[in-house]
Structure formats: C-alpha cells, structure tokens
Amino acid sequence: MWDKYLAIGLIIFILTGITNGLSHSKEKKDVLIIYEAKTRLGESFSILEPLEIYLHHFDVSIKSIYVEDLNFPVSNYDYVIYIGLQERKLTKDILENLSKAKNLIWIEANVGQYAEYIGWSNFKNYGYKTGYVSIIYKKESVSINLDIPIYVAYPKDRKDLSFLYDYTQKVPWVWTKGNLWYFGRLDFEDNSFLVFFDILHDIFKENHTEDRRILLLLDEINPLTSAEKLRELIQSQCCEEVPISLVIYPEITHSRDTYYIEDNRKLIDVIKLADENDGAIILGIPPNKEDINEKINRDLIALARVGIFPIAFSLPYPNMEGYDKASRYFEIILYRGLIGTKMSNAIGYPINMDDYNPNNPTDYNLLVRRAKEFRILRDAILGITFPSYAPTENLRRLINDIRALGYDFLNLRGKDFYVETSHIKVMKVDGKKVVISNVPPLEKTFLQRIFEVFVNYLRLILIIIVSLFTIIIFYLIKNKRKLYEMGEKK
Secondary structure, three states, X not given: OXXXXXXXXXXXXXXXXXXXXXXXXXXXXXXXXXXXXXXOOOOOXXXXXXXXXXXXXXXEEEEEEEHHHOOOOHHHOOEEEEEEOOOOOOOHHHHHHHHOXXXXXXXXXXXXXXXXXXXXXXXXXXXXXXXXXXXXXXXXXXXOOOOOOEEEEEEOOOEEEEEEEOOOXXXXXXXXXXXXXXXXXXXXXXXXXXXXXXHHHHHOOOOOOOOOEEEEEEEEEOOOOOHHHHHHHHHHHHHOOOOOEEEEOXXXXXXXXXXXXHHOHHHHHHHHHHHHOOOEEEEEOOOOOXXXXXXXXXXXXXXXXXXXXXXXXXXXXXXXXXXXXXXXXXXXXXXXXXXXXXXXXXXXXXXXXXXXXXXXXXXXXXXXXXXXXXXXXXXXXXXXXXXXXXXXXXXXXXXXXXXXXXXXXXXXXXXXXXXXXXXXXXXXXXXXXXXEEOOOOOOOXXXXXXXXXXXXXXXXXXXXXXXXXXXXXXXXXXXXXXXXXXXXXX
16 A cells, blocks of 8 residues: 555656756746847848847857748747848748747838738728837836838837837827737847847746846056056045955057956955955956957966955956856856856856946936836846046946936955866855966066076175174174273273
C-alpha cells in the first residue's frame, strides 16, 4: 500500500518538476521583427539595429527577417513587430500570415492594407503628416519637432494610448484594437521611442517597478588627472549623499607621450579611498581599433598592480560585438545607449548623455530637459558623464536640479557584480567586495634594473657617509670638551 502512495507521489513530483521547467522555459518571449527596410528613405540612421538591442530591456529572444524572405508562419512567435518604414503593396500571403499573429505590433506605414484585409470598417488612413509640436502620453507632454513625419491612421473603434498635439487638436498616433498595437512612428533620435518602450511593458506583460534613476559618472580620470581636483569632486558628492562612480583610464597618450596610472601615486590614493568608502570603480577604454579583449586584460592587470579593482566596464561604442566580448569579463557594462538592457551574461546600463559639456549653458539646459522627458519611461535610467576637470559648483548644481525632478541616484556598488580574468576575480559576497588576485609581478626593463641597483648602492653610500659624519661630529664634540678642561687646568 505504502509503495503505491510512494510511487504516485514520485510521479506527481516528477510531473510538477517538468511543468515548472516548461513554464520557466516559456518565461522568455519569442519576438519576430519583420522589416521593409532598416532605415527610412533618405535617412542613414538605422531603426532595426538599435531596436534589436533595446528590446533586451525585456526578457525576450529576437529574430529579424526581411519581409520578402518571410516563408514560415508568424504564429510560431509570441509577438510579431512589423516595421513599415516604407510604403509598399503587401501581398495577400503576407497579410494572411500577419493576421494569424498571436500579438501584432505595427509601426508606421501599410497598416491600412491590413485593416482592409481583416475587415475593419470606418478606417481612417491619412498617411504621413507633420506639424505636431508635442506628444501627450499619460499625464506627460513632451516636445517633438514640427517637421517630423508621423503616420496617422486609425479605426473608429479603438483604445487610444497616446496623442499628437498641433496647437488646435489631439490626434491619435498610438492605439490598440484586438491583438494589434499601432505606433505611428518609432525613432531613437526623438521622443517617440520613450512612449514605445513604456507601452511595451504592458504589451509584454512585464510589470517593471516605477523607478527612475540617475547614473552619475565622474569620467575621464586618467594618469594626468589632478588628485586634489578629484578629491574635491568626490567630497562634494559625499556631502550631497550621492553614490560615487569613477571611470578610470589606466593609460593615456598626450602629445605623443604615453602616461601610466602607476606614475600618479596621489591619484591612486584618492581612487583607493573612494573604493574603501563603497565607491564603484569602472574600467574605461578609449574608442580605438585595438582589440578589446587584449586591452581589457592589460588594463585590469595594470590597475591590479597598484591595488585598484574595477567592478564594471564602460564600453566606448554601442556595438553588439564589443558588448559580447566585454561580457566575458564583466557582469555590469555601461554602454552608449538609450535604455537599460539584459544581453549575454551582462546587464547594460545606458550612458545617454555622454556628449554633455557641464560648462556649456546650452548643453546643461538640454540635459535638464532630457531628464524631464525621460520620466515618461517607468524605469528610466539617465546616464550622465561628468568630466573630472569640470567645476565642482557645476556638479552640485546638476545634482540638485536632477533630484528636484524626482530622480534617485543609481548605486552600482549596490548591484551584483562579477569580474573575472585568468588572474583576477572581483565579486560581491554577502554585500561586500571580494578580490582574488594572482597578478604576475611587473617585469622591469634592463635600464630599470640597473637604476634600481644604482639606487641601492647610493642608499648604502649615503648611510655610510651619514654614519661617518655622525662619528666625526661626536669626535669633535668630545675633543672640544677635553681641550676646554685642559684650558681650565692651566
């Protein structure tokens, strides 16, 4: 009897495990992107590539295909994104295939043909329109250039999600009906992408917590950086209770000469002090053609030799190949992008205001305006680089103005980090930074060894000279006392 119960229990346990495994494996959503073109006609800025990158803000797997190459049912995917950057005649086969999508996200042109195919009545198709001054989404209104073309088309029966405003009326440009969500524009150089990605949270059913943060980076810290100036900036951030994040460049070439961080001992001491007080040390490299793997290894070793161990890496360009290479070493990557991503084995935090000059009033006003606009995205991160040579008062002003907009500050040291090379491991264990380093000793050149021997001999000679000088002084003092006593006797 008990054997039967045990067998039944074992079967239930196995089936439950299989069911849980299947449900877990389906957490990642399969997304198919169908595109007419990667760019708009007459434009050079790609829409497809950044879309593929930024979709990793969500837990998705992605496949992209040119519309003419589509030869399989789109119903195999959880979500289908159709990018209609060019107006064209869609075949009946394509329309039929799209009509069977589980969830269809349509961007810009050709939506009228789809509406006609599935029998939507009273469909208004106005095509590309300009002259709009702002986008209205939820309770926010953000600016948009008058000359930006937006495809306006909508059925009578729909649910509006966002509007355009032209000083006189509101026009729907984002709406949903049935299993279709329509966006009249997607671009990563204007504010349309903010609305798009915020609504994707609802479409993908990923309820990310509303948490808007600023990642403030003290950047361009290199062997020529003033230790006193950096200390002053760090003290200002500490007074404002803002997390410290330092982007370090271990070597720099200036006027054809190369400088190394090991030569600036005062700067090393300041960086170590920041690290000891829970500051985030980030490895940065310049945007050159050097192999990123070789550069990361060399720089990590150079920093380890002076006792500095980064927890994150700043990628100098928004490149998938570079992202994948860097993720072999770092679990946290900062990259020149617009929104946070989760790719490979790494989490990407965006640096979306790296061209900002804090000494330029125009740039400063642009940054504050950008921060206001980014509040549309429920989990926005505004990544700001602040150069280590900029005035301290500008830093404090920036902190206060950003904080007044309702942002909190992102603390990278509070995130789970992991760094590994063949000689170094840096990880977070029980909330603390743990370092395991087996960095080989610095190999000295022949001239350095000769100089070291010379210095050692010089040190010995100096000791002998000082000792002899001390003995002579002592002897003279003693003899002087004897001569004095002899003179007294006479």
